[in-house]
Amino acid sequence: MSTDDGRSGLPPEADERIPRGWARHPRERMLITPIIAGVGGLLAFFTVVAIVVWLPIHTFDPPASADWSPLSNQAVAGRNIFAANGCYVCHSGYSRPQDVRNALYFLYPKISQPGDFFGSDQSPNLLGTERTGPDLSQEAGWHPDDWQRAHFYDPRFVDPMSLMPSMKSLFSDKQVEQLISFVQMRSGKSGLLRYAGQLYSKHVVITNQGFPPAPIGFEGAHATIAESAEPKVPAGQIPEVPNLAQIDRGYWLSGDPLPVTPQNLLRGKRVFLERCVGCHGIAGDGKGPGAKFMTPAPADFTSADDACCGGDTGPGDFYYRILHGWPGTGMENFGDRLTVDDIWRVVLFIKTIPNHTLDRNVLPQPKDYITWQPSKELLGWIATRQKMTSNASFDKKAVTDPFMQEAMRMFPGLAAGDTFYINGTTETLSLTAARNAIRSIYFDLLNRAWAQAKARGDKLPPVWQKAIPPEVPGQQ
Ligand code: HEC
Ligand code: HEC
Structure with missing residues (x-):
């Protein structure tokens, strides 16, 4: 920039830096006008978009994977x-x-x-x-x-x-x-x-x-x-058999590994209130707001009889269902969302619900805990399933048929025969x-x-x- 008096318009010290007698640099013109910059910028932008967006959309067409299936x-x-x-x-x-x-x-x-x-x-x-x-x-x-x-x-x-x-x-x-x-x-x-x-x-x-x-x-x-409706029990079967068929046998008789302490019960109550009441209800009676949509309806935990003596209400059965969910029912899988200990704690807590531990401001106590005992009928029936002399039918052979794999995933308690x-x-x-x-x-x-x-x-x-x-x- 120069001004009328031939000086650069910069502070005087700057002019002093140009040696005397030297030709002044010619006035510069901007070669890239705003229009050229704008058009060039847009061109560069759209070239990039064409290469990374348009081209792949119109040319990237991988064949269907083996797993692909169409929508109805x-x-x-x-x-x-x-x-x-x-x-x-x-x-x-x-x-x-x-x-x-x-x-x-x-x-x-x-x-x-x-x-x-x-x-x-x-x-x-x-x-x-x-x-x-x-x-x-x-x-x-x-x-x-x-x-x-x-x-x-x-x-x-x-x-x-x-x-x-x-x-x-x-x-x-x-x-x-x-x-x-x-x-x-x-x-x-x-x-x-x-x-x-x-x-x-x-x-x-x-x-x-x-x-x-x-x-x-x-x-x-x-x-x-x-x-x-009251289930009809076929001769030679106990009522819980089809339910047990959906639980891995290793859990049928297992107990809760955690001690019944006020801390464990309180933590269990908290998990229940945070995760389970939508279906099982704020009173634990299976009448949560989600229950009307579901059949079977969510389980009712208020019966002391069920808690002590049901054929499929042992701590191991409960643990397995909370861990994996119960296919065919709304009961969902918590295995990725609750820790193993928290699942066992909520199992402990569920066994106190018949003693009104879900009431407001009630701290569940160890005396509220109802211990589960397998009934004679259950033990008798399990004895007929666990053939200790020959466990060939429980052998976990590698199964390659995907439909059989899925059947085993749905019914992990069934043996081959x-x-x-x-x-x-x-x-x-x-x-x-x-x-x-x-x-x-x-x-x-x-x-x-x-x-x-x-x-x-x-x-x-x-x-x-x-x-x-x-x-x-x-x-x-
Ligand atoms: C989306 C609804 C839903 C949620 C959420 C849910 N449940 Fe269930 N639950 C069910 C249904 C439905 C059943 C099946 C009842 C049946 O078939 O008799 C069930 C069954 C169970 C059973 C087996 C009961 C029995 O008598 O064998 C247990 C234990 C259980 N739920 C615990 C829990 C716990 C603990 C939570 C929270 C961590 C939970 N559920 C969250 C719907 C739910
Ligand atoms: C504001 C965010 C948000 C929007 C919008 C939303 N969801 Fe969700 N969705 C979630 C969150 C968070 C969860 C996990 C908690 C839960 O299960 O509700 C979820 C869970 C789900 C699940 C269950 C996943 C599982 O198996 O646990 C399905 C299915 C689902 N959403 C479908 C939809 C559909 C269909 C729509 C549109 C009609 C939708 N969502 C809109 C946030 C959203």
Whole structure:
């Protein structure tokens, strides 16, 4: 910059630094005008966008993974609701290696592959980035539909500490069912297999316990809590047999390893109030706000008789159900959310509920604890199952058939040769029967979804992809 007097306009000291007699530097012009800078900047920006966004979208098309499966029409409608309501803002749709390490037994059993997102029913993708809620790529089959209904109506009904918004104002009954279909079908073949196991277990549990099917959509909000009919006990069986079939045998007679102290009981009460009252009720009577949606209805813990002497109410049985959940019922899996000690503590606490320890401001005391004793009938029956001379039937041989693996996951208490009857019907309960039923439900779901995707004109992988058997992650 120069001024009229030929000086630079800079402070006098600066002018002094130019040696006398030297030519002054020519006046500089800005070669890059703001317009050129603007256009150039935009060009650079859009080149980068084209390379990292546009190009991959239009050229990256990995083949379907072995686990990929299409969505049914109902699930596609549910996917649109999922997108329209911004569920992906809180829930991502892919699981990473570190997720699998954190939660192998629930929600994240496998790492997502690019080929899991094949096809037009996955586009535009709903991968999301935020994990305010859990990743839902593997949500299928972990809960039965009745749990999902109660949860969508009001997430606090099943998880008193949940921050997920209630969805009751958004959906008609039809839309709720569509959303549930999406959640239950989005996890590929391994998810379909889990869902098939869940559907079969639901059938066994409600038939055995004499419960009606669960209400559809949000009808449960206006229903009364389902009641069970008196179960019919087949000759030569004790009533709890089908329930015990869903608990690993090692737990049937085991006691609580923790001592009955005021501290343990108080901690157990706290866990119960924070996690369990939505279903089991603030009085422990099974009449929480979520209960109306569910069949079987949540367990009632107020009976002293049940606490001391039930055939499947031992501390080990309770522990196993809280750890793994109870497939076919709304009882969920707490294995990834509670520590082993906290589970045993809440088991201790549950055994004090008949003595009114859930009342306000009551500190549960060791004297309130009801000790469980196996009945003579239970011991007699177990003795017929535990053939100590030959335990060949309990041998854990490597099983490669995924349908059998799933049957064993649903019914860990069944040995290979066991055959029982369900609620006085002629229907048998055995690993083979479970395997066959789960297999046919799985293929029914898969074949119907393929046919519907084809009718929609979706891009499908070659037909042999359909025949690749599903895997039960973590069971190989
Ligand atoms: C504000 C964030 C937020 C939004 C929006 C949201 N969720 Fe959630 N969601 C959560 C949180 C947190 C949890 C975990 C606690 C719970 O189970 O309620 C959760 C849990 C879930 C679960 C159960 C996971 C499991 O198995 O434990 C499902 C299914 C689910 N959400 C579906 C949806 C759908 C479908 C929508 C859209 C209609 C949605 N969520 C919207 C935060 C959110
Ligand atoms: C989403 C609802 C729900 C939640 C939350 C829930 N439960 Fe359950 N629970 C059930 C249902 C449904 C059953 C099955 C009852 C049946 O089939 O008879 C059940 C069964 C059980 C059983 C087996 C009872 C028996 O008599 O064999 C135990 C123990 C149990 N729950 C403990 C808990 C504990 C502890 C918590 C909290 C950490 C909890 N539940 C949270 C719904 C729930």
